[in-house]
Amino acid sequence: MTAVASVNWDQTHWDDFAASLGEIETLRDPGQVAKLSKDYYGYSPILQAQLADKVGDIVVRPANEAEVIRTAALCVQHRVPLTVRGAGTGNYGQCIPLQGGVILDMARMQAVKWVRPGAACVEPGAKLVAIDRQTREQGWEIRMAPSTYRTATIGGFIGGGSGGIGSITYGQLRDRGNLHAVRVVTMEDEPRVIELRGDAVQQVNHAYGTNGIITELEIPLGPAYAWAELIVTFPDFMTAARFGQTLGDADGLIKKLICICAAPIPNYFAAFRSVLPPDSHCALLMIAESCLEPFAELVKAWNGTIVYQKSAQEASKGTAIYEYTWNHTTLHARSVDPSLTYLQTLFPPDRELKLLQQMYEHFGDEVMMHLEYIRVNGSVLPAALQIVRYSNPERLQEIIKYHEDQGAFIANPHTYILEDGGRKEIDPVQLAFKQQVDPYGLLNPGKMKAWEMRI
Amino acid sequence: MTAVASVNWDQTHWDDFAASLGEIETLRDPGQVAKLSKDYYGYSPILQAQLADKVGDIVVRPANEAEVIRTAALCVQHRVPLTVRGAGTGNYGQCIPLQGGVILDMARMQAVKWVRPGAACVEPGAKLVAIDRQTREQGWEIRMAPSTYRTATIGGFIGGGSGGIGSITYGQLRDRGNLHAVRVVTMEDEPRVIELRGDAVQQVNHAYGTNGIITELEIPLGPAYAWAELIVTFPDFMTAARFGQTLGDADGLIKKLICICAAPIPNYFAAFRSVLPPDSHCALLMIAESCLEPFAELVKAWNGTIVYQKSAQEASKGTAIYEYTWNHTTLHARSVDPSLTYLQTLFPPDRELKLLQQMYEHFGDEVMMHLEYIRVNGSVLPAALQIVRYSNPERLQEIIKYHEDQGAFIANPHTYILEDGGRKEIDPVQLAFKQQVDPYGLLNPGKMKAWEMRI
Numbered sequence: 071m072t073a074v075a076s077v078n079w080d081q082t083h084w085d086d087f088a089a090s091l092g093e094i095e096t097l098r099d100p101g102q103v104a105k106l107s108k109d110y111y112g113y114s115p116i117l118q119a120q121l122a123d124k125v126g127d128i129v130v131r132p133a134n135e136a137e138v139i140r141t142a143a144l145c146v147q148h149r150v151p152l153t154v155r156g157a158g159t160g161n162y163g164q165c166i167p168l169q170g171g172v173i174l175d176m177a178r179m180q181a182v183k184w185v186r187p188g189a190a191c192v193e194p195g196a197k198l199v200a201i202d203r204q205t206r207e208q209g210w211e212i213r214m215a216p217s218t219y220r221t222a223t224i225g226g227f228i229g230g231g232s233g234g235i236g237s238i239t240y241g242q243l244r245d246r247g248n249l250h251a252v253r254v255v256t257m258e259d260e261p262r263v264i265e266l267r268g269d270a271v272q273q274v275n276h277a278y279g280t281n282g283i284i285t286e287l288e289i290p291l292g293p294a295y296a297w298a299e300l301i302v303t304f305p306d307f308m309t310a311a312r313f314g315q316t317l318g319d320a321d322g323l324i325k326k327l328i329c330i331c332a333a334p335i336p337n338y339f340a341a342f343r344s345v346l347p348p349d350s351h352c353a354l355l356m357i358a359e360s361c362l363e364p365f366a367e368l369v370k371a372w373n374g375t376i377v378y379q380k381s382a383q384e385a386s387k388g389t390a391i392y393e394y395t396w397n398h399t400t401l402h403a404r405s406v407d408p409s410l411t412y413l414q415t416l417f418p419p420d421r422e423l424k425l426l427q428q429m430y431e432h433f434g435d436e437v438m439m440h441l442e443y444i445r446v447n448g449s450v451l452p453a454a455l456q457i458v459r460y461s462n463p464e465r466l467q468e469i470i471k472y473h474e475d476q477g478a479f480i481a482n483p484h485t486y487i488l489e490d491g492g493r494k495e496i497d498p499v500q501l502a503f504k505q506q507v508d509p510y511g512l513l514n515p516g517k518m519k520a521w522e523m524r525i
Numbered sequence: 526m527t528a529v530a531s532v533n534w535d536q537t538h539w540d541d542f543a544a545s546l547g548e549i550e551t552l553r554d555p556g557q558v559a560k561l562s563k564d565y566y567g568y569s570p571i572l573q574a575q576l577a578d579k580v581g582d583i584v585v586r587p588a589n590e591a592e593v594i595r596t597a598a599l600c601v602q603h604r605v606p607l608t609v610r611g612a613g614t615g616n617y618g619q620c621i622p623l624q625g626g627v628i629l630d631m632a633r634m635q636a637v638k639w640v641r642p643g644a645a646c647v648e649p650g651a652k653l654v655a656i657d658r659q660t661r662e663q664g665w666e667i668r669m670a671p672s673t674y675r676t677a678t679i680g681g682f683i684g685g686g687s688g689g690i691g692s693i694t695y696g697q698l699r700d701r702g703n704l705h706a707v708r709v710v711t712m713e714d715e716p717r718v719i720e721l722r723g724d725a726v727q728q729v730n731h732a733y734g735t736n737g738i739i740t741e742l743e744i745p746l747g748p749a750y751a752w753a754e755l756i757v758t759f760p761d762f763m764t765a766a767r768f769g770q771t772l773g774d775a776d777g778l779i780k781k782l783i784c785i786c787a788a789p790i791p792n793y794f795a796a797f798r799s800v801l802p803p804d805s806h807c808a809l810l811m812i813a814e815s816c817l818e819p820f821a822e823l824v825k826a827w828n829g830t831i832v833y834q835k836s837a838q839e840a841s842k843g844t845a846i847y848e849y850t851w852n853h854t855t856l857h858a859r860s861v862d863p864s865l866t867y868l869q870t871l872f873p874p875d876r877e878l879k880l881l882q883q884m885y886e887h888f889g890d891e892v893m894m895h896l897e898y899i900r901v902n903g904s905v906l907p908a909a910l911q912i913v914r915y916s917n918p919e920r921l922q923e924i925i926k927y928h929e930d931q932g933a934f935i936a937n938p939h940t941y942i943l944e945d946g947g948r949k950e951i952d953p954v955q956l957a958f959k960q961q962v963d964p965y966g967l968l969n970p971g972k973m974k975a976w977e978m979r980i
Contacts, residue, residue, distance in 0.1 A: 448774025
C-alpha cells in the first residue's frame, strides 16, 4: 500500500468524475469549494501557516447512505482522497483536505430517524440544535455539545470533538455510554456498510473521519431540564475557581455548564458589558431551574454576586450564555484582539487547585485563565482553555513545556495530527480498523500519524 | 428549662387528653399503641435491649396541619412528650418514645400537593412509592429512597434517613439541593408554623423530629429513567468491588443502585436462589435501560456474568431488586439467622480500595462485606453495611474500634442518640433551632445529646 498523494487532475478529469456521480449533488465553484475546505483552525497561528493553502477539488453532498457508497466506490476506483465534513466548526483543521480530492459534505443527511427515552438515532449531518428540537418534545436532549451547538453537526462532533457543555455531568464523548452505535461506509474496492456497537464504536470515535464514513449514529440522551443561565462574579479568580470545583462536586445541584473566566477575559464579552463590571472574575453557568434556590446558597457561601440570570424560557431567545464558553470564549477575545491564541490543559485531580493556582500566578496576563469544569472518570476537574498572548512558536512551545513539566496535561490545539492533540499516543485499535476499511489510505490523508508512520 | 420526664398519667388523665383533642383521630388500644411505638431497631442487639420496653401512651393521627398545631399546643400545655412517626421503618429507634407520651403518626397527611419539573411538594406521611406514582406521570421521580421504599414515608425518610438508592447519583439527603423546603410546627406555648427554605432546611434535616414537626416538604426530583434490574456475579469479591467503583465512576452510564455482596451473603437471598450459584460474589444493580448495551461491555471487561436481568416493565411486578440491598440485605440475612447484626462504614476515597480489602481479609466470615456505592462530595465511595456475626457488645465495640483506628468512618447503627450515629458531633444549628422551637424539650426527648447535655 502506498501513501496517497494529491491526484493533480485537470478540470476535465474532475468533470468526468462529477459526471460519474450522476445525480449526486456536487459543487465545483472554486469559491464554494474553498469555503467548504475550511474550518475554524484560524484560532491557531501555527495551523494558519500550515493550512492556509489546503483546498479540496470537488465537494460532494450525498443525500443518503447509498450515495455515500457510490461516492466512496468512485474515489477508491480513482484513488481520490476523501475528507468528510460536518459544519466545519472544528478548531484543529480536522476536516481540512491536506491532499485535495473530494470534500464529502454531510449536511444533507440530517434526518432524526427515531427518538426513544434516553436515546436517538440520527444521520451525521443533523445539527445538534435540530436534534434537540425533536428530542425535547419527549423530554430529552443530547448529553453534551460544543459551544458551536447552533451550527455543529452530530457527525462532526463525534468525529472531531471530545466533550463540552454537559461534560460536567456525563464526562467526555470517549467515555463508555456516550456513543451507542455508528454505521460506517468503508473505502474498500467494494465499499461495505459496517455497524459498530458497544465498545466497537471506539474504532471510529474521534478519529477525524480517517477510518470510515459515518452515515448513522445512535446517541444517548439526557433529561432535558429547564436550564437557567447565570453569571456570577467573585472577588478574585481563585475564589471563582474554587466555587466552580465545589459546584461541580455538589451532587445535589444539577448543572450543565461551569465556565470560570479570570479577568481580563470577561472584558471581551461585549454582550455582557452592562452587567459585568470591568476586570471581573466570573462564572458562566447553566443550572437546572428547579435547583436555583439551593444554588443561590452556594453562591452566598462563596461571596459571589449573581449579576445576570435568565430563565430557560428567556434563554431560548437572544444571547445564549454557552456562546461565551468553551472555544467561543477564545472567539470573543480574538474578535477584539486577533493576535490572541489559546491552549487546552487538563489539571490533575486536586480539590485545592494548587497547580492551577501556580500557573495562574506564574504566567499572569500572558496566559489568561479560562476553566471549564468537566467530569473525568468520575472526578470533577478543571479543563483550561487559556487565552494566550501569542509572541512566536518558540514561546508557545515553552509555555506548553512548562505546563507539562509541572504535571499539567496539554491537549495541544496547534496540531492537525490526531495523535498529537489530546491523545498523545497511537491508538492501535483505530489503526487496525483503518487498515481494514481504508486499505488505500484515502480517508482524510495526513491526519492519522499511526497510518503515516506504519511500516 | 427542665428535662422532661414521662408524665405518668393514669388512664383517666389520658381520657381527658384525648377528649381535648376533639375530632382529631386517636388510638388508645394498648396493642395498637405498642405496635406504633416500634421501628426496626431489632437489627441491633444493643438497641433491642435498650428499647424493648419503650412505649407511648396515646397515638394521635392528625389529618392536617391545623390538627398538628392543636395537638402540639395541648402537649405543651400539659408538658407531654411528643414523638413524630412516619412508617416506622427506621433502624436506630429514631421514633421510639423514650419517655412515653404522644406518638404523632403522620400517616394520614399524605397529599402530593403539586408536581413541577424537577420538584414536588408533599405532606410528610406520603409514601415514597406513592409520590413516585404521581411524579412519574410527568417523567420525574424522587431522587433517592431507602430499601423500604414501598412502605416508608417522605417525612420519616427526611427526619431519620440519610440516603440510599439513588445516592450513587445525587449524594446524600444532607447535600445542598436534596431538600428544598420544609414547613414545621413548633412546640411553643403558642405553636407557630415556620417555613424553612435554602440552607435553613438543615436545621431540621435528619434531626429525628427533635426540633419541629414537619408538616410539608418541597423535594427535588430526578428524571424517571426506565430502570432495568440486574444481578452480575464475579469470580472474587475484590473484582466485584472494583467493578462497582468503576461503574460508579463511569460518567456515561446512568445508574441508580450499585450494591456489592460478598459470599456468603447472597446465599441468604431465597428469591434469587435459582439464578445465583452458591457462594457467589455479586452486584445488584439498577441501570437505565438505554445504557444496557455499553453497560454490558463494562461487565465483560471485569469478567462478570449477568445472571439476572429484568426490564423496567418486568421489574414493576414481583421481586424488586432494591429489596435485597441497603438494610434489606441485613433483613434477609437475619430472617435466616437472627443472631446476625450489622455495621455501617464509609471508606475513604481510594480507587484501589486498599482499606476495604484489608478489612475484608482481616475479619473474614465474622464481618461479611456488603457495599453500597454512593457519591460523597463529588467522589464515588463504598459505604459498607457489613453483616456481623454477633457475639457480645464488647466484641462489637472492638470491631468498630479496629475500623476507626485504621481510618474507616463508622456510622454506628447501635445507638439511638442522634449525634452518636453518623454525625459524630454536636450540630449547633440544630440545637439552636430546638432551643427556639421546643423550649420545654418535649419533642422526641432523649435523642438529641446536645440538648440533654446543655448547661
